[in-house]
Amino acid sequence: MTAVALRLRKALSAKGLDWGAPVEHFGAIGSTNDHLKSRAREGAPEWSLALADQQTAGRGRAGRSWASPAGGLYLSVLLRPRRPAPATALIPLAAGVAVCDGLRGIDVEAQVKWPNDLLVAGRKIGGVLSEAASNAARTESVVVGIGLNLATTPRLSGVTADGATSFARETGRTPDRIELAAAILAGMALWYDALERGEESAVCDAWRARSVPWWGRPVEVVSGAERVRGLARDIDVTGALLLEVDGRLLPLLSGEAREVRLAARNGTADASREPR
Ligand code: BTN
Numbered sequence: 001m002t003a004v005a006l007r008l009r010k011a012l013s014a015k016g017l018d019w020g021a022p023v024e025h026f027g028a029i030g031s032t033n034d035h036l037k038s039r040a041r042e043g044a045p046e047w048s049l050a051l052a053d054q055q056t057a058g059r060g061r062a063g064r065s066w067a068s069p070a071g072g073l074y075l076s077v078l079l080r081p082r083r084p085a086p087a088t089a090l091i092p093l094a095a096g097v098a099v100c101d102g103l104r105g106i107d108v109e110a111q112v113k114w115p116n117d118l119l120v121a122g123r124k125i126g127g128v129l130s131e132a133a134s135n136a137a138r139t140e141s142v143v144v145g146i147g148l149n150l151a152t153t154p155r156l157s158g159v160t161a162d163g164a165t166s167f168a169r170e171t172g173r174t175p176d177r178i179e180l181a182a183a184i185l186a187g188m189a190l191w192y193d194a195l196e197r198g199e200e201s202a203v204c205d206a207w208r209a210r211s212v213p214w215w216g217r218p219v220e221v222v223s224g225a226e227r228v229r230g231l232a233r234d235i236d237v238t239g240a241l242l243l244e245v246d247g248r249l250l251p252l253l254s255g256e257a258r259e260v261r262l263a264a265r266n267g268t269a270d271a272s273r274e275p276r
Contacts, residue, residue: 098187
């Protein structure tokens with residue numbers, strides 16, 4: 001076990017979490033999610049962890065790449081949920097809540113943005129990539145990957161040039177990556193256990209309380225070639241964004257969402273300032 005993996009175990013145990021599952025640390029790896037997905041296929045236990053200093057083939061949502069230079073947090077965790085949907089659909093949102101609280105715990109006012117972005121002052125500081133493997137009967141595993149810009153601010157694929165930020169850019173400091181990872185994992189354990197107890201609405205409420213406050217405002221969601229505009233109303237227990245379009249609530253399960261701001265002078269829509 002590397003010194004970093006040992007330090008993470010100690011940080012977890014200092015939070016009262018005895019981590020029985022494997023904790024793997026890599027100087028460099030293609031993708032911690034890919035690694036843990038292959039461990040999952042080999043039968044690795046729930047809460048197995050993979051942490052990397054850098055990734056050479058980091059992946060983001062919607063098939064995008066995730067720039068992963070040294071100085072960021074690249075962490076994946078393996079879950080084996082016992083409850084069926086919709087609880088499993090809320091795992092990424094539960095992870096978002098945990099990451100948000102981890103950042104707030106070190107004085108960065110992060111917010112979640114549907115479905116899985118972490119923002120600070122409107123700029124993207126990180127994201128969550130949740131990948132499930134199912135058989136005909138049930139979800140066998142979910143690998144939750146967390147990427148955070150800490151010391152550096154790489155240009156993120158799918159995000160406008162000034163749409164990304166980092167911990168260092170926001171605070172002038174560099175956080176202790178291992179302490180932050182332990183805090184995030186403690187939060188994940190808390191909210192995942194809530195899901196496993198059937199407390200979906202508690203997770204939804206926690207997510208709403210940390211969300212960008214765009215309820216009632218015009219939002220555009222792009223998913224592949226589809227583009228939908230409406231008023232953001234809420235999320236539901238499946239983690240779907242409820243968009244009001246022509247007076248009806250449309251549940252959206254995936255896509256890139258951004259607030260559409262109306263230009264003050266002529267009332268034209270301006271979606272260009274939001275991360276995408
Ligand atoms: C997003 O597109 O916003 C999600 C980014 C998730 C990146 C993390 S970094 C650790 C894990 N390994 C990957 O290849 N991706 C996720």
